[in-house]
Amino acid sequence: MFGSLLVANRGEIACRIMRTAQRMGIRCIAVFSEADAGALHVQLADEAHPIGPAAARDSYLRIDRILAVAKAAGAEAIHPGYGFLSENADFAEACEEAGLIFVGPPTAAIRAMGSKAESKALMVAAGVPVVPGYHGEDQSEERLAIEAAGIGFPVLIKASAGGGGKGMRPVHSAADFLDELAGARREAKAAFGDDRVLLERYLQRPRHVEVQVFADRHGRAIHLHTRDCSVQRRHQKVLEEAPAPDLSPGLRARLHEAAVAAARAVGYVNAGTVEFIVEGEDAFFMEMNTRLQVEHPVTEMVTGLDLVEWQLRVAAGEPLPFDEPPEADGHAVEVRLYAEDPAAGFRPSVGVLRRFVGPGRAPGVRMDTGVRSDDAITPHYDPMIAKIMAHGPDRETALRRLSAALADTQLGGLTTNLAFLRRLVAHPAMVAADLDTGFIARHEAALIPPPVETPPAALAAFAAVYLERLRLRDEGAGPWDRRRGFRLFGASEEVLSLRDAVRVRQLLVRRRRGAMEVVVDDGPPIAVQADLSADLRASVDGTWHRVPFTLDDGVVSLTFEGVDHTLELLDPYAPRGGEAAAEGRLSAPIPGRVVQMLVAVGDRVARGQVVAILEAMKTELRIAAPADGIVAHLGCAAGDSIEEGTEIVTLAPPDGDAALP
Structure with a gap:
């Protein structure tokens, strides 16, 4: 058994590999990007080395940097985990050439199974049944369209060089084929650097069994039973058994x-x-x-x-x-x-x-x-x-x-x-x-049911623990330094305003001689009591509940009776009109890269029309117009890397009242 192992991955799989290897007495070496400097897998490792910026292409996909760390750290073997370079035949070959043990299959096996088209040909020769389809070298639009028609719709377009649902598109009619083919090729190129595809019959109610x-x-090859991985979203697994x-x-x-x-x-x-x-x-x-x-x-x-x-x-x-x-x-x-x-x-x-x-x-x-x-x-x-x-x-x-x-x-x-x-x-x-x-x-x-209002009991419980925590924070401060105010006589009253998944909720909180009650949306008073001694707990009309929550930049993540609620704690003094000013502005929901802009200034668009395509976190996001309008401004261009909230497209009303810039 070798004595040192470099784990060329991150996240839970890197942690999993290192825990097993260390239990076996193997010294573990981690690599990490700038984004992962404080990650758990780095802390678990016996030693850890930086390999570049956050983007995977500049760090976890850099074969040269990983091998340089392996050499410098004296690693004897490399485990690639899954994702990143785990099925990269060039990486496996480079490890072998560097005198390192690659924890995985031979390079020839990776190459043979790395191409879906080649692997299917091998399976046919081995007598393993394959789905009817087209796996040929001619990748022209014309040939692929002809083959799709021959297979019969619906057909499934799949990236030839990868997996994980990337570059996979079901197509239900010939009219949609070329558009879906273009999207599948973009995803395949971005994920695997190879835009070749294959076509298969799209089965109606298939199960995914592996x-x-x-x-x-030494010549032994065995199975270790089946797994069902049928429950998927975007062709990626969610539940397996x-x-x-x-x-x-x-x-x-x-x-x-x-x-x-x-x-x-x-x-x-x-x-x-x-x-x-x-x-x-x-x-x-x-x-x-x-x-x-x-x-x-x-x-x-x-x-x-x-x-x-x-x-x-x-x-x-x-x-x-x-x-x-x-x-x-x-x-x-x-x-x-x-x-x-x-x-x-x-x-x-x-x-x-x-x-x-x-x-x-x-x-x-x-x-x-x-x-x-x-x-x-x-x-x-x-x-x-x-x-x-x-x-x-x-x-x-x-x-x-x-x-x-x-x-x-x-x-x-x-x-x-x-x-x-x-x-x-x-x-x-x-x-x-x-x-x-x-x-x-x-x-x-x-x-995925429609959003529902947060129950009054949950809001009252949150108010109790939130305001009690603020009160304890203020204890010991002078009257002019306290944030919650004070009074000599009578009941104190405080208003909290929160937006749940449906609407804005108003909470009136009254305190008198240590007792607290909350009125939610003019409803009946709810007697509450907070206990912060161990975990966050609140009594609501005499029944105690755990009320764990976090508050981050005005967003409350609350758990009540096993149900999670996301609330926005509103500032009653914030200026109004921001939402109206942003009307018609389509912005990036998360950071990503602009793959394609599908409109130009002056174009008329209909509600639901896709105006831009982003790629973020291995996913293509289609940005659609929320209403009919005219493109008034473009905030970015194809190829741009953009942050969350960046303007993509701004729409003016379709009646022409708003002047274009």
């Missing part, structure tokens, strides 16, 4: 056999995943991920294996300890906790995670994360906060434990998908294992 495979250098539920014994056996055959066909070594599209009893090869997967913990939970440990052992030349896979023990489910807004099309969020409390140490529950409270979620990398998993003797128990773990989790400071995940895990169709890749779209009304 098989974990593992092979050593092992083993995949509701597969017939015959289909499960065929998947296992096909996955091992695929691995043997390319001389595979180390951990990998063979992904299939399953519809009914039919299964088609989709792709092979030549790396560890994000969802590997659910396989670990049902097999009892540490896959990272065996990655390191196999990379060091050790044989796998068995010829047959261990039996699957029970069931495991994982969800990905993201900084994103499900109500806005799962748009990524950026900001500071002011409060992050994970689930407790309940039986069968595990969390992998690379962030802590007060860490920043930046626009430079994937916005995943954590993976939360639960294992049980059966699927029902695993889902119940996961639901409880999510209920215990607290987040504040930015928008996340936590409430969405709580609804997802408890949804009747999820409990019934009625799964396919259209799950979220089909159940969107229940999973």
Whole structure:
């Protein structure tokens, strides 16, 4: 076994690898960008080295800088994790040329499976079934349009050189094909530096089922059972479970056999995943991920294996300890906790995670994360906060434990998908294992309900703990230094104004001789009492509740009775009219790069028309006109890198009353 390891990654996977390696007595070396100087993976490492600016292309994707650190630090091996350079054959080859052990498959296997077109040809030769489609070299628009018509709509456009949902577009009619092809090529070029695509038949209700495979250098190649990864948004996984539920014994056996055959066909070594599209009893090869997967913990939970440990052992030349896979023990489910807004099309969020409390140490529950409270979620990398998993003797128990773990989790400071995940895990169709890749779209009304008003009890509880905290802060200060004011006789009154997800809420808070009551929106008085001695707690009409919250730049992230609320604490003295002044101004919702401007000054646009396309946090965002209008001004151009709030397009009313600048 080697004695030192450089982890060429960041976030939760870097932390995960280092914890396992250090337990095995291996010295761990971290690399970090300027944005990650204070990151958790840097603190966990035995030593850490900077490799460049925040942008991944200038740091985590710089092969030369990573190898220079490996040489300077005396690393014997490099683990690429997943994402970044993990499936980059040039990186694997460069490691080998530098005399370093690459913890992953041989370069030839990465190259063979790195091209979806080439991998499908190899699978056909190996007798593995593939989805009907076009994988040819002729990439002209004309040829692709002809092939799409021949396959029959709907068809799926997929980037040939990558995965993770990038460059993947379903097309339902010939009229939309060229526009969707252009978008898929842009995404593929940005994500993988290669805009080639392939076409496949778009199955109507497919499941995404994958098989974990593992092979050593001594001729052993085995499967480690299935995972179902059907629940996805933007073709990216949200929930994964092992083993995949509701597969017939015959289909499960065929998947296992096909996955091992695929691995043997390319001389595979180390951990990998063979992904299939399953519809009914039919299964088609989709792709092979030549790396560890994000969802590997659910396989670990049902097999009892540490896959990272065996990655390191196999990379060091050790044989796998068995010829047959261990039996699957029970069931495991994982969800990905993201900084994103499900109500806005799962748009990524950026900001500071002011409060992050994970689930407790309940039986069968595990969390992998690379962030802590007060860490920043930046626009430079994937916005995943954590993976939360639960294992049980059966699927029902695993889902119940996961639901409880999510209920215990607290987040504040930015928008996340936590409430969405709580609804997802408890949804009747999820409990019934009625799964396919259209799950979220089909159940969107229940999973992403319209915003509702914050209950008066929650507002009253917040007022109690918030104002009590301010009162304690002022204790000991002179009367002229206190921020809350004082009076000699009678009840004191204070007004709080907050905007919830629906409207502005007015709170009148009265104090008399230590007692406090809150009137919300002219409703009945609510008796409240605050207790700040341990955790934030409030009594509302005699019932005590935990009331954790954060307040950051006027935004309140509040949890009450297990439900998260985001409120804006309004300043009653702030000048009015700002919203009216900004009317018609479309600005960047998060930092990103302008991919394309689709309008010019003077153009007439209709409500819903896309006026610009941004790329941010691995996602294409389409900026659409909120109403009919005339383009009055452009605030940026294609290729510009812009910050949150930057003007993109300003629209004037369509009646011509407003003069163009």
